[in-house]
Amino acid sequence: MKLPLLGRIGAVALVGTLALALSACGSDNATDTPAASGGASEAPASTLSGTLNGGGSSAQEKAQQAWVAGFQTANPSVTVNYTTSDSGAGRKGFLDGSLDYAGSDSALSTDELTQAASRCTGGAGIDLPVYISPIAVAFNIDGVTDLKMTPDVVAKIFSGAITTWNDPAITALNSGAKLSGPITVVHRSDDSGTSKNFQDYLAKTAPTVWTFPVSNTWPAQVGQGANGTSGVVQTIQAAPGTIGYADASAVGSLGKVALGVGTEFNGPTADGAAATVAASPRDTTRATGDIVINIDRTTTAAGAYPAILVSYLVVCNTYPTAKADLIKGYATFAASSDGQSKAATAAGSAPIPDTLATDVAASINAIAAS
Template identity: 55%
Template sequence: MKITRIGGIAALAMVGALALSSCASNETPSGDESSASTLSGTFNGAGSSAQGSAQEAWIAAFQTANPDVTINYDPTGSGAGRATFIAGGSDWAGSDSALSDDELAGTFESCAADSKALDIPTYISPIAVIFNVDGVDELNLDSDTLAKIFKGDITNWNDPAIAALNDGVTFPDLAITAVHRSDDSGTTKNFTDYLGQTAPTVWDQKAADTFPFQSGEGAQGTTGVVDAVTNGSGTIGYADASKAGSLGTAAIKVGDEFVSYTPEAAAAVVADSPLADGRDANDLAFKLDRTTTDPSHYPLVLVSYSIVCQEYADPAKAEFVKAYIGYITSADGQSVAAESAGAAPLSDDLSAKVADAIASIK
């Protein structure tokens, strides 16, 4: 799937500022307005469907500034995207979960011999708990109740546990259809990680790209989950907040309050979380701490990465990746993602680390 649709006014408004050349990926233009991009060729990425809206806008702007470049991004899901990149079928991957230790221990076909891959934070976004229940416009859920719904322990909307969290709301005597991702999904890994950290006595499975229970209904990709919730009755699911549309979205309990998602509240969780242990200096995978009780935080958040080679076998691919990933993680690129997908911009501190990591790519 080649994404070429313009993803928002901002994507075009900043094109004049890009003027990207084959030099360092996130340097600003030299001031010579007549200079033209020297990048050329066709480059392929695959993976995160959560990044889909942002990728549309990023690609449109980058191709406008670099007219000899064609970018294809296939939003097949994080697991499929990582597998494609590892096998050498793409030049980078988008993934809502970082490479696992087992994946890092393997080989990467597009990378130079003995070179490993890096996880570069690209896109920070809340995960929305979306629902479609006739007569219910607002919904509060704590993590234990949410875990029981998706595990299949709570099966009807008039269950007393749901009613106790929603004073004054009348719920129908209606079966719950909990919709999860059927594909290997970084969004699922973040969702199950949240439940595992905040409702450990209920959610007794490790965080994983594959949904761990046989309950509910599976749907392919972010779009599939949103469609299933939209077209069903008594449905509930989880999806990147940029895709929630007009569906109801639940407030989740943080401390003593129920909190609705915002980009700022999601970014606050990332800012307070450490990087994962045991990684190379340029690998910026996070170990998210979702146990906050601060109601200014929204702990159901994903960090979506661009997975790239530390050193590419093909120098032309390295040149492109440094330029493109440098752009999408720049202030301009993050502004485009905020407008087109409601993403939270990278913090100044994280942006500096990302710039250093991208500069190290060979």
């Protein structure tokens, strides 16, 4: 494994088997392969030491586990704790200083950027897009693993306009599927970037049906709420006839909806997410180093899957000296080809495009010691 040179962070050598100090949320799923023992390495050992505390996005959970494992293996004197909660809690913890960084499926808002100016000791908060993943529309119907739905049909289900599985709008698209009974919608009950991204998809692809304001909380009085990605998935798994939305890495063997994109129906894949990001512009109103993607939900690019989230590491562009080195090292690893590969293996995410990776690296490299 190779870490790029950034700031005062030198190349590091992998060491032998290391007991990883992961946070309690599912850390046993993350693995890393230590360097073979025997024979001296020519690379200098890591000089980084200390603790980083992060938290937030439950969609990022598996990716964060992979990044923490890989980074700690390369830097045995560093401890990184990532507490899975939700994107809103992550941003709140970052802004009040209880977290060194946040994982968030939504970029900092204008108000949050103002708050970050105080939290970041005279610097600014910045968003680093490091995790790209499809949001699966997942369901539990006995004997059915795949369904096709247009954006209007999905929006009508989640708004409560379609309430049964054998509604003609569903059966017309899914000849031969045995569909009957009531539909139970499952949505996030917490402050969720995944919810915001899913609502944004509905609002832009089915604007005459989904007329609710897009926000981090669920706006429709339909179905039942569940806390976090795992809560949504567990609720769907436990009850036939349910349908919900979650990061595709978490839905396992649940049925998945192929969404109508132009004349195609595309399922939630990393390649489909990558195709959507490739078709999407950046937010040009953001300050230098603050990289936010304006996802093109209406793209009809071949293979695209527009119900995606681009998830961010939320950090300051200034930190006290010791913390700056740790943040730069960890963010560098997450955005590196090695870190992106580990996230793809652990979570099925799409690696960030090369041009975006270059710009993210430049933003990380510009993080200064205050």
